[in-house]
Amino acid sequence: MSTLRMFRKKPDDLGFFGKLGFYLLLILGALVSIFPFYWMFVVGTNDKGAVFHVPPLLTIGDQFFENFKRVLDKSDFFQALGNSLFVSSMVTVSVVFFCTLAGYAFAKYEFPGKNVLFVFVIATLIVPQQLGVLPTYVIMAKLHWIDSFKALIVPAMVNAFGIFWMRQYISSAVPTELIEAGRIDGGGHFRIFWRIAVPVITPAMATLGILNFMTVWNDFFWPLVVLKNKEHFTIQIALQQLFTTRDGLDYGMIMSATFTATLPLLVVFLLFSRWVIAGLTSGAIKS
Amino acid sequence: MAEPVITSPHAESKRPFFTEQRRSRITAYTFISPFFILFSIFGLYPIFFTFYLSFFKWDALGPMKYVGFKNFELITTDPTFWISFSNTLIMGLMGTVPQVMLALLLAVLLHSGMTRFKKTFRILYFMPNITSIVAVTLVFSTLFGNNGMINWLLNGIGLESMAFNSGWWGVKIAISTMVMWRWTGYNAILFLSGLQSIPMDLYESAKIDGANRRQQLFFITLPLLKPFIIFVSLQSTIGALQLFTEPYVFLGQSGTGSTRQEGITMVTYLYSEAFRNGFFGTAAATAVLLFLVTILFSVLNMLISRGGGRQTGGKKA
Numbered sequence: 001m002s003t004l005r006m007f008r009k010k011p012d013d014l015g016f017f018g019k020l021g022f023y024l025l026l027i028l029g030a031l032v033s034i035f036p037f038y039w040m041f042v043v044g045t046n047d048k049g050a051v052f053h054v055p056p057l058l059t060i061g062d063q064f065f066e067n068f069k070r071v072l073d074k075s076d077f078f079q080a081l082g083n084s085l086f087v088s089s090m091v092t093v094s095v096v097f098f099c100t101l102a103g104y105a106f107a108k109y110e111f112p113g114k115n116v117l118f119v120f121v122i123a124t125l126i127v128p129q130q131l132g133v134l135p136t137y138v139i140m141a142k143l144h145w146i147d148s149f150k151a152l153i154v155p156a157m158v159n160a161f162g163i164f165w166m167r168q169y170i171s172s173a174v175p176t177e178l179i180e181a182g183r184i185d186g187g188g189h190f191r192i193f194w195r196i197a198v199p200v201i202t203p204a205m206a207t208l209g210i211l212n213f214m215t216v217w218n219d220f221f222w223p224l225v226v227l228k229n230k231e232h233f234t235i236q237i238a239l240q241q242l243f244t245t246r247d248g249l250d251y252g253m254i255m256s257a258t259f260t261a262t263l264p265l266l267v268v269f270l271l272f273s274r275w276v277i278a279g280l281t282s283g284a285i286k287s
Numbered sequence: 288m289a290e291p292v293i294t295s296p297h298a299e300s301k302r303p304f305f306t307e308q309r310r311s312r313i314t315a316y317t318f319i320s321p322f323f324i325l326f327s328i329f330g331l332y333p334i335f336f337t338f339y340l341s342f343f344k345w346d347a348l349g350p351m352k353y354v355g356f357k358n359f360e361l362i363t364t365d366p367t368f369w370i371s372f373s374n375t376l377i378m379g380l381m382g383t384v385p386q387v388m389l390a391l392l393l394a395v396l397l398h399s400g401m402t403r404f405k406k407t408f409r410i411l412y413f414m415p416n417i418t419s420i421v422a423v424t425l426v427f428s429t430l431f432g433n434n435g436m437i438n439w440l441l442n443g444i445g446l447e448s449m450a451f452n453s454g455w456w457g458v459k460i461a462i463s464t465m466v467m468w469r470w471t472g473y474n475a476i477l478f479l480s481g482l483q484s485i486p487m488d489l490y491e492s493a494k495i496d497g498a499n500r501r502q503q504l505f506f507i508t509l510p511l512l513k514p515f516i517i518f519v520s521l522q523s524t525i526g527a528l529q530l531f532t533e534p535y536v537f538l539g540q541s542g543t544g545s546t547r548q549e550g551i552t553m554v555t556y557l558y559s560e561a562f563r564n565g566f567f568g569t570a571a572a573t574a575v576l577l578f579l580v581t582i583l584f585s586v587l588n589m590l591i592s593r594g595g596g597r598q599t600g601g602k603k604a
Contacts, residue, residue: 022396026404029393030411033472036426037414039436043429052434098321105318109311117319124326126585128529130554131578132333134340134561134571138347139328155329158322189314218419220532221554225562236421240536243425251429258422269417273410280416281477 037266044068044256051251067256071242077257079231080238087149087234088216091156095212096205098158103166104197108179118167124160133225140226147228156216162208165282169204170197207275214265214276235261337578340571347567358572362560368573370548371556372580378459378534378552379527382466387520390471394478395508409479412472423465424536428452431461452537458549462533470526474519481515482508517592524584528577529554553577 043051046061071077105111106118136155137146145151174197182192198205220236227233233241239261242254269276305313341358343351362368397408415423430436431451438448451457489507498506509516534550535558553573561570 022399026393026396026408029472029475030408032468033411033415036423036430036468037418039430040422040426051429052432054434054439056436056439102319102322105315109315109318111312111315114315117323121322124330126525127330127334128525128578128581130529130531130557131337131574132330133557134567134574135333135336136329137561138336138567139333141347155325158325160322160326163319163322189311193318214417218417218421220419220421220536224535225558236419239419239421239425240539243428243536243539254425255429258425262418262422265417265419266414269414270410273413276417277409277413277476280413280473281480 037262040255040259040262043251044259046252048250048252051255063252064256067250067252068260070250070253071257071260074253075238075242075257076230076233077235077238077260080233080235081261083149083232084217084235087152088213090149090153091216092209092213094153094157095159095162096209099162099208100166100170100198100201100205101193102158102163103168104170104174104193106163106167107170108174108176108197121160121163125164130221133222137225146226147232149232151226152216152219152223152234159212162212165208165279166201166204168282170201173204174200203275207272207279210268210272210276211279214268217265337571337574340567341575343568343571345567346565347561354568358568359576362556362569362572362576367548367551368556371551371553374459374548374550375528375530375552375554378463378466378530378550379524381459381463382530383520383523383527386467386471387474387516387523389467390474390519391478391512391516393471393475394482395504397475397479398482409476412475414472415469416473418469420465420469420532421536423469424533427461427465427468428537431457431464453549455549458534458538458547462530462537462550465533465537466527466530470523474523477519478512478515481512485511513592517589520592521585521588524588525581528581528584531555531558553580 042058042060044067045064046057047063047066050057050061102121106114106121140146140151143150145154178196179192182196187195218236219234220240223234223237224240227237239254239258242257243249340351342353342355344354344357345351393412397405432438433448433450433452435451437451441448449457449460451461485508489511490503493503493507530552531554534552534555538547538550554577557570557573557577560566560573
């Protein structure tokens with residue numbers, strides 16, 4: 001029925017088989033996108049040998065808890081999960097607060113150098129992180145922050161993308177008259193920000209929060225550089241540590257851990273997918 | 288905010304130093320200051336210090352010793368560096384070029400009238416991107432195992448198995464596949480939002496003028512999508528040059544494996560120079576070269592994408 005409607009809408013479209021081809025390609029793409037998630041679960045719920053079964057095993061097994069028990073034997077999985085949760089939450093709260101403040105200032109205040117400073121903020125987006133990793137490591141060593149969460153949290157407390165994102169949103173969502181009215185009423189600057197602007201922009205703040213949480217949760221390079229002790233590992237490092245040939249790769253175990261570590265983000269994403277996608281693709285708007 | 292509009296009680300008298308304008312400027316600077324403070328310490332200073340460091344011999348503990356261009360000499364005469372360099376470029380090409388083209392194809396397909404499932408497809412295509420690189424690498428290492436599913440499929444269509452976790456090309460194919468899987472959908476969605484921003488009446492009037500689908504694609508869609516194409520290929524290029532986690536995890540199973548030559552990248556080289564061998568000077572020199580290569584490729588990228596669409600190149604610029 002929908003096919004018919006489409007034919008009528010675009011008479012010069014490809015024929016029926018063309019449409020079929022379109023759909024098949026799209027569905028193939030979607031299958032490729034989601035298969036690894038399913039496969040993670042398949043391997044994680046079957047016994048050790050299942051991963052290289054010929055022909056490939058595609059059914060979900062009942063060994064998940066057995067596999068996961070071995071994860072707990074070999075690593076401090078929940079400790080790592082807790083560490084990641086702690087670090088990601090701290091960074092996220094801070095990023096949302098400071099980026100909203102800065103975005104608000106760039107959107108609603110007039111001050112000398114505003115445009116130059118904003119361009120500077122945008123320009124920092126293209127600087128590769130690895131370029132400064134050595135001196136940053138040295139700073140952390142001087143501060144005695146190596147192997148502490150401070151090394152992960154403090155440098156990440158505010159970022160250029162967040163400022164850009166909040167400025168864009170605040171410019172259009174917060175009416176300047178509202179702020180002026182607040183000022184005439186004698187409200188302090190921060191009070192106006194907190195009472196008038198913030199309530200209007202919570203959706204953008206929430207999106208930024210989710211995006212940031214995911215980024216920090218998934219980060220690998222920097223935690224790898226600064227974390228030394230097992231009890232401080234984030235979940236990504238803990239996962240990577242499971243992947244060792246020392247006593248034969250136990251893929252059932254590895255995948256049960258990987259699945260457990262991926263699931264929370266997947267759920268968050270599916271719940272807020274519209275916002276997340278809008279946020280993650282917004283980088284292109286600026287170009 | 289319910290208070291009645293009475294002229295402000297304290298600010299009006301005796302013309303204080305803090306005029307309303309001054310105060311509001313100071314507030315604005317205060318609001319934006321956290322970023323600039325943190326960026327100076329953890330962004331700007333490290334970049335300059337990296338350049339400085341590249342002229343010194345240093346193990347991050349003892350005193351620094353000025354060595355001039357020695358570090359650059361050392362790494363450019365180290366065959367491993369050049370392997371990491373060519374690996375980075377090869378995997379960059381293998382991961383980026385097909386990825387951008389595939390993303391473009393998917394976006395065009397998604398855009399062609401199938402509004403009904405667009406939302407679902409968007410979500411499904413986006414899912415790989417929210418997965419951590421470590422997780423992606425671990426999953427794909429099962430698929431790319433010697434007896435893994437990919438080899439099974441290869442055998443199924445009559446091809447020979449490949450050594451994806453040790454062969455020169457095998458490793459590169461496996462790693463590029465991981466990169467592609469994680470980013471193709473993301474880029475397709477970016478392109479899709481680009482396509483959606485093209486006004487429909489352009490197509491309508493083109494149709495009236497008798498343009499066929501192909502002409503519409505080449506004279507409307509692609510030229511107007513160009514900013515997005517430039518953005519995506521730039522972003523992918525920069526990302527490709529920083530490739531680290533996939534090869535590090537994929538080849539790291541046996542402890543030291545991450546510097547194995549099949550998959551060593553420039554960032555892996557940098558990482559192992561600094562944090563394995565304690566040569567911060569040569570690592571900094573690597574970072575500097577990586578930075579120069581990044582700039583070079585970004586510029587190259589811009590030039591190519593500029594020249595690519597001859598028909599419209601002059602219109603905007």
